[in-house]
Amino acid sequence: MSKKILSNQEVKGMNDWLPEEFFIRKYIFSKWREVCLSYGFVEYLTPILENAEIYKAKSGEDVGLKELMIFKDRGDRELAIRPEMTPSVSRMVSKIYSSSPKPIRFFSIANFVRNEKPQRGRNREFWQLNCDIFGDNSILSDLEILTLSLDIVLSFNPPKDSFVLKINNRKLINDVFSILGVKKDKEVELIRLMDKYRKLSKDDFKSLVLKCDIKEDSFNDLLKFLNSKDVSSLLSDFPELKNSEGLKELSDVFDRLEKIGFGEYIQFSPDVIRGFDYYDGLVFEIFDKHPDNSRAIFGGGRYNGLSEIFGSSSFPAVGIAPGDETFKLFLESWNLLPNKNIYNNYCYLPLLSESLSEKVFLLAKKLRKDGFKVEQGLSVTKIGKALEYANKKMIGSIIVFGEDELSQGIYKIKDMKSGDEKIIKLNLNSHE
Amino acid sequence: MSKKILSNQEVKGMNDWLPEEFFIRKYIFSKWREVCLSYGFVEYLTPILENAEIYKAKSGEDVGLKELMIFKDRGDRELAIRPEMTPSVSRMVSKIYSSSPKPIRFFSIANFVRNEKPQRGRNREFWQLNCDIFGDNSILSDLEILTLSLDIVLSFNPPKDSFVLKINNRKLINDVFSILGVKKDKEVELIRLMDKYRKLSKDDFKSLVLKCDIKEDSFNDLLKFLNSKDVSSLLSDFPELKNSEGLKELSDVFDRLEKIGFGEYIQFSPDVIRGFDYYDGLVFEIFDKHPDNSRAIFGGGRYNGLSEIFGSSSFPAVGIAPGDETFKLFLESWNLLPNKNIYNNYCYLPLLSESLSEKVFLLAKKLRKDGFKVEQGLSVTKIGKALEYANKKMIGSIIVFGEDELSQGIYKIKDMKSGDEKIIKLNLNSHE
Numbered sequence: 001m002s003k004k005i006l007s008n009q010e011v012k013g014m015n016d017w018l019p020e021e022f023f024i025r026k027y028i029f030s031k032w033r034e035v036c037l038s039y040g041f042v043e044y045l046t047p048i049l050e051n052a053e054i055y056k057a058k059s060g061e062d063v064g065l066k067e068l069m070i071f072k073d074r075g076d077r078e079l080a081i082r083p084e085m086t087p088s089v090s091r092m093v094s095k096i097y098s099s100s101p102k103p104i105r106f107f108s109i110a111n112f113v114r115n116e117k118p119q120r121g122r123n124r125e126f127w128q129l130n131c132d133i134f135g136d137n138s139i140l141s142d143l144e145i146l147t148l149s150l151d152i153v154l155s156f157n158p159p160k161d162s163f164v165l166k167i168n169n170r171k172l173i174n175d176v177f178s179i180l181g182v183k184k185d186k187e188v189e190l191i192r193l194m195d196k197y198r199k200l201s202k203d204d205f206k207s208l209v210l211k212c213d214i215k216e217d218s219f220n221d222l223l224k225f226l227n228s229k230d231v232s233s234l235l236s237d238f239p240e241l242k243n244s245e246g247l248k249e250l251s252d253v254f255d256r257l258e259k260i261g262f263g264e265y266i267q268f269s270p271d272v273i274r275g276f277d278y279y280d281g282l283v284f285e286i287f288d289k290h291p292d293n294s295r296a297i298f299g300g301g302r303y304n305g306l307s308e309i310f311g312s313s314s315f316p317a318v319g320i321a322p323g324d325e326t327f328k329l330f331l332e333s334w335n336l337l338p339n340k341n342i343y344n345n346y347c348y349l350p351l352l353s354e355s356l357s358e359k360v361f362l363l364a365k366k367l368r369k370d371g372f373k374v375e376q377g378l379s380v381t382k383i384g385k386a387l388e389y390a391n392k393k394m395i396g397s398i399i400v401f402g403e404d405e406l407s408q409g410i411y412k413i414k415d416m417k418s419g420d421e422k423i424i425k426l427n428l429n430s431h432e
Numbered sequence: 433m434s435k436k437i438l439s440n441q442e443v444k445g446m447n448d449w450l451p452e453e454f455f456i457r458k459y460i461f462s463k464w465r466e467v468c469l470s471y472g473f474v475e476y477l478t479p480i481l482e483n484a485e486i487y488k489a490k491s492g493e494d495v496g497l498k499e500l501m502i503f504k505d506r507g508d509r510e511l512a513i514r515p516e517m518t519p520s521v522s523r524m525v526s527k528i529y530s531s532s533p534k535p536i537r538f539f540s541i542a543n544f545v546r547n548e549k550p551q552r553g554r555n556r557e558f559w560q561l562n563c564d565i566f567g568d569n570s571i572l573s574d575l576e577i578l579t580l581s582l583d584i585v586l587s588f589n590p591p592k593d594s595f596v597l598k599i600n601n602r603k604l605i606n607d608v609f610s611i612l613g614v615k616k617d618k619e620v621e622l623i624r625l626m627d628k629y630r631k632l633s634k635d636d637f638k639s640l641v642l643k644c645d646i647k648e649d650s651f652n653d654l655l656k657f658l659n660s661k662d663v664s665s666l667l668s669d670f671p672e673l674k675n676s677e678g679l680k681e682l683s684d685v686f687d688r689l690e691k692i693g694f695g696e697y698i699q700f701s702p703d704v705i706r707g708f709d710y711y712d713g714l715v716f717e718i719f720d721k722h723p724d725n726s727r728a729i730f731g732g733g734r735y736n737g738l739s740e741i742f743g744s745s746s747f748p749a750v751g752i753a754p755g756d757e758t759f760k761l762f763l764e765s766w767n768l769l770p771n772k773n774i775y776n777n778y779c780y781l782p783l784l785s786e787s788l789s790e791k792v793f794l795l796a797k798k799l800r801k802d803g804f805k806v807e808q809g810l811s812v813t814k815i816g817k818a819l820e821y822a823n824k825k826m827i828g829s830i831i832v833f834g835e836d837e838l839s840q841g842i843y844k845i846k847d848m849k850s851g852d853e854k855i856i857k858l859n860l861n862s863h864e
Contacts, residue, residue: 005743006486008526011511014479016524019538022475038800040778040807043454047446047557048480048513048543049501054438069481069511071503073547079443079501081480081513092448094440101825103810106451111480115505125479133810140789140810147793151800260793261861311437346472357572361579361692368470368583375472378535378565378572393533429693 013117013124020340025127027338028327029109031155032129039148041105041131046088048111052078054087057309067114081113085130085321086278086306093134093317094310102135121295121326132319137304139252142282145300145318146253150262152322153286153297156336163297163330165262166269167253167284170301172246173273176225179240180218188277190214195273197226226271234270249282278303282318290333297330298322343375343395347413350377350386352402362428363401363411374399390416401426445549445556452772457559459770460759461541463587464561471580473537473563478520480543484510486519489741499546513545517562517753518710518738525566525749526742534567553727553758564751569736571684574714577732577750578685582694584754585718585729588768595729595762597694598701599685599716602733604678605705608657611672612650620709622646627705629658658703666702681714710735714750725765730754775807775827779845782809782818784834794860795833795843806831822848833858 010016017025033043052070069081082088085108093104111127118124131148133141146165153163173191182190190212197205209219221238228234231251234241241247250268257266274283281302288297300320308314331337349367351360364376375395377386383400390398394416401411406426413422442448449457465475484502501513514520517540525536545557563580565573578597585595605623614622622644629637641651653670660666663683666673673679682700689698706715713734720729732752740746763769781799783792796808807827809818815832822830832844838858845854 004489004741006489006523006741007483008523008742010479011481011483011505011509012507014481016479016527017477018524018528019474019476022477025477026475037805038803040780040805042451042774043458044451045449045454045457047442047448048545049443049446049557051439051443057436057438069503069505071501073443073501075444077443091438091440092450095448096450101821105807113480125481136810138810140783140808143793144808144810147797256790256793259790260797309436309438310440342474348472351572358688358691361575361688365579365692371470373469373472375537376572376576378568378570378576389533 011124015123015125019342023340023342024328024337025324028324028331029127029129032109032152032322033107035148035152035155036107036129036131038151039105039144041107044089044092044106044108045110046082046085046092046108048081049079050082050088050091052080054091054309055080055083057087067116069113069115082110083112083114085110085112085128086132086276086303086319087309089130089132090306090317091310093315094307097134097307097315100135103141104134105132106134107131121329123325127324129322130319131321132317134317135315136318137316139249139256141316141318142249142253142302143256145282145320146257146284147260147262149284149286149298149300149320150265153330156331158330158334158336161289162334163265163289164287165266165284166272166287167250167266167282168269168272169246169250169282170273170279171281172241172244172250172270175241175244175246176222176238179238180214180221182218183213186212186214191273191277192275194222194226194271195275197271228268228270230268234268246281253282272299274299274301276303278306280304288330288333290330293329293333295326295329297326341394343393346373346375346395347397347399348375348377348386348390348393348395349399349401350381350383350389351379352377352381352383352386352400354380356401356403356406359406359428360401363399363426366428367399387416443556447555447557451774455772455774456760456769457756460756460763461559461561464541464584464754465539467580467584467587468539468561468563470583471537471576473539476521476524476538476540477542478514478517478524478540480513481511482514482520482523484512486523486741487512487515489519499548501545501547514542515544515546517542517544517560518564518708518735518751519741521562521564522739522749523742525747526739529566529739529747532567535573536566537564538566539563553761555757559756561754562751563753564749566749567747568750569748571681571688573748573750574681574685574734575688577714577752578689578716579692579694581716581718581730581732581752582697585762588763590762590766590768593721594766595697595721596719597698597716598704598719599682599698599714600701600704601678601682601714602705602711603713604673604676604682604702607673607676607678608654608670611670612646612653614650615645618644618646623705623709624707626654626658626703627707629703660700660702662700666700678713685714704731706731706733708735710738712736720762720765722762722765725761727758727761729758729762773826775825778805778807778827779829779831780807780809780818780822780825780827781831781833782813782815782821783811784809784813784815784818784832786812788833788835788838791838791860792833795831795858798860799831819848 070078073079109129113125193208224237272285279301283301285296285299288295302318304316349364364374367374397416398414399411405411409426410423411426502510505511541561543559550556625640656669704717711733715733717728717731720727734750736748737746781796796806799806829848830846837843841858842855843858
């Protein structure tokens with residue numbers, strides 16, 4: 001045995017979830033899952049490792065190659081830990097797409113790794129819900145993903161005005177690019193700059209944009225676009241957009257969201273771009289309005305072209321990817337996390353006498369059958385010590401079962417909060 | 433965009449879980465979780481990556497270094513994907529051990545990767561339940577882990593005589609080793625050979641054992657030990673074991689398991705060793721008795737020494753680690769898997785007329801609030817096509833809501849199996 005002493009700390013940027021923390025993550029994941037199921041989605045999972053090449057084919061600067069954890073297996077194949085789900089699920093769906101009834105509504109809750117510098121809301125290992133509709137290119141699937149996103153947030157009962165759904169459309173951006181005369185080979189770079197518009201200083205933004213062969217006039221038009229407040233003012237600023245499909249989709253989405261009762265949550269936001277290159281229609285972000293946590297909670301959009309890399313005919317796709325860290329920050333900022341008393345609905349069954357040890361096993365068996373979460377005492381304790389232990393762990397209730405109770409043919413359940421006791425008839429049978 | 437066409441197959445030895453497969457895994461995990469919770473355990477999770485050194489410190493040949501997926505992060509640290517949970521959870525518990533009420537009952541359900549050749553019941557990525565009691569060294573915690581293991585299997589309602597719990601004790605093996613005069617430096621090697629006793633040919637086993645400096649006489653005694661059928665016959669073969677602590681523990685465990693009603697499932701099995709070096713007391717395996725799947729379903733044991741590598745004072749630990757693949761093989765062999773009709777409790781709400789599209793959103797919203805899993809139609813369909821779609825996907829029920837129903841102020845829920853229809857009054861409100 002090695003005598004070297006090792007650190008008991010986690011790898012940097014990754015976190016142990018002790019039960020109190022697990023409880024919170026589980027709470028978040030359960031709500032996510034519940035809403036996805038209520039929308040008729042079904043759950044899947046893909047492997048933690050993928051051939052590294054699927055990330056090299058088409059991605060975005062959000063997941064650059066430098067952020068991939070890559071290594072070689074025994075067959076000298078380059079494998080990578082998944083940094084996002086979209087390439088994996090596109091790969092998986094491409095295997096079954098032609099034989100499946102459409103649309104396909106899939107979701108998963110899985111862990112991912114990016115080899116990047118940890119920062120607030122961004123860990124090296126993180127968990128994400130991925131929820132996508134494949135095989136439908138209508139405005140109604142855009143709408144479904146948007147209402148699902150809103151229902152996910154609303155399921156946590158946030159206060160009024162705590163968040164906003166910012167909506168944009170990549171096709172509209174392309175149409176604006178033609179108006180501005182943006183060169184084809186500068187589009188990707190310009191889109192990435194626009195994604196950083198709110199983060200860069202005005203001067204930096206301008207000088208970087210001008211480097212993309214954008215003229216001063218066009219730059220001013222770009223600023224005008226990025227600061228548009230609503231779809232109608234956009235049309236008066238850019239009459240050339242009259243026939244823009246992106247603008248038509250946007251108006252339609254706003255119109256329908258109003259009609260089905262989500263009007264109060266939505267806002268046209270031309271500066272919402274999303275970091276991934278594969279988006280090609282609707283893009284959106286749910287944004288926390290709390291002054292201390294002014295940031296995107298999560299986003300999503302349409303990515304019809306991605307499946308091409310797997311050789312199947314291209315199929316339409318629209319989806320979202322909320323992450324655990326940013327979602328938790330939102331819930332924290334509005335005080336929406338559940339209280340952490342994880343043993344609240346547990347009960348403690350102490351061993352009050354050595355002679356009772358088999359009987360205590362049988363009683364635990366019976367109580368478990370009745371649906372109790374029973375923590376059984378493993379060494380003989382006095383009742384005072386037992387109550388102390390249950391108090392310290394904040395266990396919901398304690399079972400009192402000693403020699404006295406045995407001779408009376410009973411046991412007692414004591415609620416640790418109220419102090420109420422219930423007396424129950426003992427009925428043990430080892431061969432139930 | 434790259435035009436190269438990529439394979440849509442998974443990395444070798446790893447599997448996509450399409451929803452039908454996910455449904456089965458989830459079924460297994462839910463039962464595992466349910467039993468652990470009923471025993472008063474709480475759930476945790478550790479990161480997917482660990483510093484590689486924690487696997488180098490103490491392991492066994494089950495997870496050799498050659499099976500680790502190791503790579504370097506940007507800080508040039510060697511990281512490994514976890515190949516098992518025990519070192520991680522020992523690391524995590526060592527952080528909180530001294531400040532926590534004991535015993536600590538922790539479980540997790542997580543994924544692991546081993547860079548090995550895939551074979552039946554053994555994938556490169558797999559999922560495991562890890563369920564451990566830390567901080568108690570009594571026979572009662574051994575017993576709790578054993579009954580929990582049995583209850584996990586029993587929760588799937590297996591037929592009588594479908595499995596057996598094989599029990600052994602590493603301390604007993606050590607005592608037998610002193611009787612046989614095994615040299616200290618040969619113990620690890622000999623234990624590994626004993627672990628393979630049923631797999632090796634008699635001749636191979638003998639010649640390998642003799643290479644461990646074992647004399648012919650001692651070899652025959654070893655065979656006698658490995659073929660002992662019960663604890664009492666063991667004592668007549670080896671009277672020197674009268675004071676063996678391992679034998680005492682074993683007898684005690686058998687005695688108590690009988691008394692609390694688990695006698696029919698248990699068997700003393702001196703050839704059950706378990707591959708990990710860190711076991712140092714109770715070891716056991718639950719074994720499938722199906723002739724087509726005669727193999728261990730899972731196992732566990734006591735490993736009191738492992739925590740030492742993290743510098744905390746050594747703490748007692750006993751636990752189990754059922755894996756998804758082998759557990760599924762057991763359920764398959766006895767036909768205990770649930771049927772795969774995953775859309776059984778879903779309902780389909782087709783869009784029967786373009787003019788209804790907002791109303792359909794509102795109806796879906798209402799139905800979801802009432803607890804339905806609603807798959808909403810995204811393009812206009814005739815009712816005949818809609819029924820065909822629901823049939824093909826085996827969706828449980830369909831909502832009939834067309835112009836006629838709207839004018840009557842109703843909608844219908846039709847059960848797709850029985851054909852029964854329920855008529856329900858329409859009551860839509862966009863601002864509920």
